[in-house]
Amino acid sequence: SQQGEEDPQALSIQEGENATMNCSYKTSINNLQWYRQNSGRGLVHLILIRSNEREKHSGRLRVTLDTSKKSSSLLITASRAADTASYFCATVLGGGSRLTFGEGTQLTVNP
């Protein structure tokens, strides 16, 4: 199974609401990253959180990391229709090996 697994698989909300997506992983990590994908093409890096960090902010994005539960969450506040996309978490395992992606969460923000 995937090292990073997001839930929910799909999320539909109204503009202005907050969106929360979760990611769970199985083994120890160096860092965890969140990416966004529009229209099935290249992914765009959003935020990186290291294993010794618990929370990071970037604009309307807030990421938390709980290494004891092996989970992370991505919160998008005051969502906009333009936030509609697929969101993926990715982990770099302890030891610094490859970047492994989860299956993603499809977020739809309705205007």
Place this chain on the structure above:
Amino acid sequence: GAGVSQSPSNKVTEKGKDVELRCDPISGHTALYWYRQRLGQGLEFLIYFQGNSAPDKSGLPSDRFSAERTGESVSTLTIQRTQQEDSAVYLCATSNTEAFFGQGTRLTVV
């Protein structure tokens, strides 16, 4: 260049033909990844190059798939004797820490 460049952007090929996909990395990025993404699905890891180390080929689905990269330069992904199930978007990414993706090559095998 400023970003990861992949070519071609789209490729339609007949079943049984060979195809070669190209990825031009961001200068200085030591790691390079190839992923496959079928419609509506997640990223399927194919192969990972890190500097001059032996590549991690554990994700290649069959011996019809191969990839090369010389040093920290261009990489090519080759699919021999293409099958319809090879139809997908093939994404290349390079990184030092966070990954930067190209726009992908959409491969359609007819």
